[in-house]
Amino acid sequence: MKFTYGRYYDGPDPLAPPVDLRDALDAIGRDVMDGRSPRSALEELLRRGTRNSAGLDELTRKLWEKRSQIQRRHNLDGTLQQVRQLLDEAVQLEKTALFPDPDDDARFREAQLDALPSGTAAAVRELAEYDWRSPEAREKYQEIRNLLGQELMESRFQGMKQTLENMTPEDTERIRQMMADLNELLLSHLRGDDTTQQFQDFMRKHGEFFPENPRNTEELIDTLAARAAAAQRMMNSMSEQQRAELSELMSSAFGDPRLAQQVSTLDANLRALRPGEDWTGSGRFRGNQPLGMGEGAQAMADLAELDALAEQLAQSYPGARLEDIDLEALERQLGEDARVDARRLAELEQQLRQQGLLERAPDGSLRLSPKALRRLGQTALKDVLNAARASGQRDSTLAGASGEPTGSTRPWEFGDTSSWDTSRTIRNAVLRSGPGPVTLDVVDVEVVETEQRSRAAVALCVDTSWSMVQDGRWVPMKRTALALHQLITTRFRGDALQLITFGRHAQPVELPELVGLEGVWEQGTNLHHALLLAARHLRKHSDAQPVVLVVTDGEPTAHLEPDGEALFDYPTTPRTMRKTLAEVDALAKLGASVSVFMLGEDPKLEAFVDMVARRSGGRVIAPDLDGLGAAVVGDYLRTRRAR
Known part of the structure; x- marks a missing residue:
């Protein structure tokens, strides 16, 4: 059997590497x-x-x-240059043939050639009836007609130029007949007639001229109109003199003026059928590489x-x-x-x-989606752990977590569900059985001792005032919340996490809301309201260890009035300070210490957070932005284990 291998075209490449969704999602998440x-x-x-x-x-x-x-x-004068070159060669060959002839007719012909108009189109037209003495000159002149015909057809039918090389009179007549049949088909379609059968007959007769293989009249019109419009835009891009020269030369295409007339009719039909094509546009060509009419039309089509x-x-x-x-x-x-x-x-x-x-x-x-948020959380937590290792901190997500082995064992008791320590159990059985066969008894069993499993109620309060956005702390704050959320929902699923944002007001938010939260110009840092909501969360989970974490870059400048209105004052007023510290004291009564992660170096903020730490038994941590996530996650684990 023989096998042929080639490029795979039927859909996506089955061997191509899959798209990297994780990197893409991280970029979108950022x-x-x-x-x-x-x-x-x-x-x-x-x-x-x-x-x-x-x-x-x-x-x-x-x-x-x-x-x-x-x-x-x-530039677009390639056809004019080619015609001029062929014309000069034909004239020179003719003069060379006339020079040895001494009769008056030869001198008259030389005078005719010397008196040719300077314009290329006028000279070609004047030589249309000239009786060439030189066969080579006659061939050169015929080349001009063939070139013009090829360029004219190539400008309207892509790929036609190569097909029309070495044209015979029969070929010219076949093209003229194709053009006549095409215009008749287009006129019928323009009148609204059903051209299905007429199109099929046309393609059977002239399909060789249409490698695009259109399936119906509409597709044929689309192809022809796009090409004709490109040819018109090419003509529009020429100078007025070049355009006039080329238009006059086209009447000599293949030496049959009827062909140029058919092309003109074709353009008119296509304009009527596709008025939405760009028939009036132009382009500026300023290079030195000449393009012929066909190449120029293709260049305009490429531009479109x-x-x-x-x-x-x-x-x-x-x-x-x-x-x-x-x-x-x-x-x-x-x-x-x-x-x-x-x-x-x-x-x-x-x-x-x-x-x-x-x-x-x-x-x-x-x-x-929630799935996307989980993936972003995984990335955020991984980054936090990497930052912790880079700063010399120990990876504490696994070590000493509640419910894990302590390294010691104890005898099994009825109802005990802890894991067996297999090696200690078999050792006890061997020692008890002596030199005889080893038998396992319930008194031999030892189980692994673990720390007592406990729950925690965690309130993460994050500052969303405008200064967080302005100073580049917005994204690190969100990534910190993502990392903590991921750690709690995957490693400590029994813990209850509440995310609380505070600006002029505070509010509990779900993770998707926080991730998508936009920075808003709003004055006020209402930590008082945030701590109120944190206390409410802790009371809902009174059986859990209370953990309160605050991320902020400014001292409180707003508090909540009894009627629910947020009152803003800058600088901080004693009333705002008293109400905020009162909530710190209330949290301390619930057994919660408040850990404050201070961003920035404001002396007033430093004094305030030190006061919060002393009154609640908490800590003040001043991480840089890259270490914020590691600091928050690390303090959560430390506080949790300490309880």
Whole structure:
């Protein structure tokens, strides 16, 4: 058996590495915690790209770079230059053939050639009836007609130029007949007739001229109109003199003026059928590499395709999706790597949705799912542990946790559910049995001794005043809450965690709310209200060990009045200070010490937090932003074990 191997085209590459959702989710999570919406965070990720894929911005940059190169390198007078060169060669060959001839007719012909108009089109037209003496000169002149015909057809039908090389009169007539049948088909369609059978007959007869293999009249019109509009934009981009010269030359295409008339009729029909195409646009070409009519039309088509791709990559229109990007067009313009990058970005967006990492809120907005928050929490906790190790702290998430072995054993008692210490149990059986057969008895069993398992009620109060945003403490605060939440929900599931935010007011929040919380300009640091809510949480869990953690960068400047109104004063008033410290004392009566994580170096804040620590038996910790998470998690574990 023989096997053929080639590029895989039927869908995504089955051997391509899977998209890295963890890195993508981390990037989205960072932006969301920084105040972006999940939708804008996803859009920003797609614009930036990932470690393995260029983003939409980079692909767009490459598109504009290619667009600039096309216009900077080329000019549009290639056909005029070629015709001029062939004309000069034909005239020179003819003069060379006339020079040895002494008769008057030869001198008259030389005079005719010397008196040719300076304009290329006028000279070609004047030589249309000239009786060439030189066969080589006659061939050169015929080349002009063939070149003009090839360029004219190539400007309207892509790939036609190669097909029309070495044209015969029969080929010219076949093309003219195709054009006549095509215009008849388009006119019928324009009148609203059913052209299904007429289209099928046309394709059977002339399908060789249409490698795109359109399936119906509409597809045929789409293909032809796009090419004709590109040719018109090319003509619009020329100087007025160049445009007039080229238009006049086209009447000599293949030496048959009827062909140019058919092309003119075709353009008129296509304009009527597709008025939405860009028939009036133009471009500025300022390079020194000449393009012929066909190449110029292709350049204009490329520019239009590049513009369309740039719009698709911008994703700025309503209902935009990455699936809208024309991957085949992108590969044509930028190569296979660009297609792969765009496809990976589309797959990334799809996978984020399909795997439940992004979901729709009841109001229709996009939000991070609980699964996504768990993954972000895992990353945040991992970062916290790495920061703790880097600072020389011991990894305390496993050591000494309640319910774990202490290293000692004790005899088993009825109803004991602790794990057996197998080696100690067998040793006891051997010693008791003596030299005879070893038998196991209940008195031999020893069990592993563990610390008493206990619950904790944890209140994490985080400052959400504007200074936290302004001084770059917003994201570290959120990552700290994520890490603590992840630790408690995975390692200490019996603990009850309450997240409390406080600005002008305080409020209990769920983790998704805190992660998506945006910074708002609001004056006031109402720690009094936050401690009230913390005390309420601790009373709900009176059987648990109380743990209160406060993250703040400013002394309290607001308190809650009995009517529920938050009263703000700056600088801090004695009344605000008294009410806040009263709540610290109330927490101390509940057995809770308040650990304060002080951000910043405000002397007034230092004095206040020292007072809180003395009155509650708590601690003051002044971590840098990178160490905030490690400090909070470490203090939670220390406080928990101490109880």
